[in-house]
Amino acid sequence: MEDRESQAEKVNIYSYLTILVAYRRFIFLNLVGVCVIVALLSFLLPIWYRATTTALPPGSDAAFGLGVASSLLGAAPGFATSLSLPFMATPSDVVAAILKSRAVGEAVIKEEDLMEAYRTESMEKALHELSSRVKVTVTPEGLISISYEDRDRARAADVANRFMEQSDRIARETSASQAKSARIFIEQRLAQTQEELTLSEENLRRFQEENKTILLDDQMRASIEKAAELKAQMISSEIELNVLSETMSPTHPGIRSLRSKIDETKKQLEILERGKDEEDPEGKTVLDVPFSEVPSLSLKLARLIREVKIQEGVFELLTRQYEQYKIQETKDTPTLQVLDRAVPPERRARPKRALLVGLSGILSFFTSMAFVFGLEYFKALRLRNPEGFDRFIALLGVWRRDIEDLRKKLSFKQKKD
DSSP: OHHHHHHHHHHHHHHHHHHHHHTHHHHHHHHHHHHHHHHHHHTTSOOBEEEEEEEEOOOTTTTTTGGGGGGGOOOOTTTOSOOOOOTTOOHHHHHHHHHTSHHHHHHHHHHHTHHHHTTOSOHHHHHHHHHHHEEEEEOTTOOEEEEEEESSHHHHHHHHHHHHHHHHHHHHHHHHHHHHHHHHHHHHHHHHHHHHHHHHHHHHHHHHHHOTTOOOOHHHHHHHHHHHHHHHHHHHHHHHHHHHHTTSOTTOHHHHHHHHHHHHHHHHHHHHHHOOOTTOTTOOOSOSSOGGGSOHHHHHHHHHHHHHHHHHHHHHHHHHHHHHHHHHHHOOOOSOEEEEOOOOOSSOOBOOHHHHHHHHHHHHHHHHHHHHHHHHHHHHHHHHOHHHHHHHHHHHHHHHHHHHHHHHHHHHHHHHO
């Protein structure tokens, strides 16, 4: 049984080889003809050039404000469908999102006069055409790469470089704008803190003049220092939260993290004020005596001293932040460091003639094989089963008549119109 199956398999392979040898000229001429035609047609296809520029990722200082830069960048149809960034997005990811934005796209189109090059008067169509030619990638090493294709090799390089320039401009403008808003807010808060500091110092001075004999022990002074430090941290976090709330949504992880930090600081302050929660076995406090257990006059003195230290701490923090935002507001250094500027490419990006000819040759070879095998099958069917072959031809005739009737109806309708 196995010998018969092996023999039948050998016969089939021999039959296939016989057919291929019999039609070898047809297959060869068909393959050569298709390759020649495709090669000739490839010379008629338009030549495209691709220029690429690469930039280093911005550092933490340069990336200031980029995490929310997408708030000013609207998406254009077909160009930047989504600019929502994950919380853990790297500076390179943010720059890539800016490069894909409508703001950058429109600026590049205007600077390079691409509406005329694309022969369109619609900005939306120009943005769509631009997006089809641009490719922005972030390498595993974090480098930002942008490629642009054009039939003009010089324009391909110019547009690629312009993308980097416009992205850097928008990043710097966004950073300066955010720094200005934060500086104005902190400036107002700093003036208010200075007034509160002056008032708290005056209240402490008056109290000490009226009650000269009141002294605080070392433990209470440590408690005051700790409470003042916590209160200053909480106020600083609240200011930071207000600054971020102007550019981020309430559900942003950064804002939620700040709120959690503020809530935790409030809990620690309550422990210092009232003491450890007896119902919470894990509750901890640095001090044994809370403010609530201090005698009346000592408690008042402690709170006055604490208020002065709080205002001093907040004033110091705000002054430091104020100076930082002033520097950031006037800072005009590039956020992107271009590693490789785009240059006019010497070689075309497409059409890839060798690839086209190779693929067409392979397709032609297998198509020719399928054709000759099918032709031999129908020849054998005609000899072995003439009735079945006639029925098959009749079915083809029905399809042929239906197609012919449809063609006549369409032709008649066109003439009538």
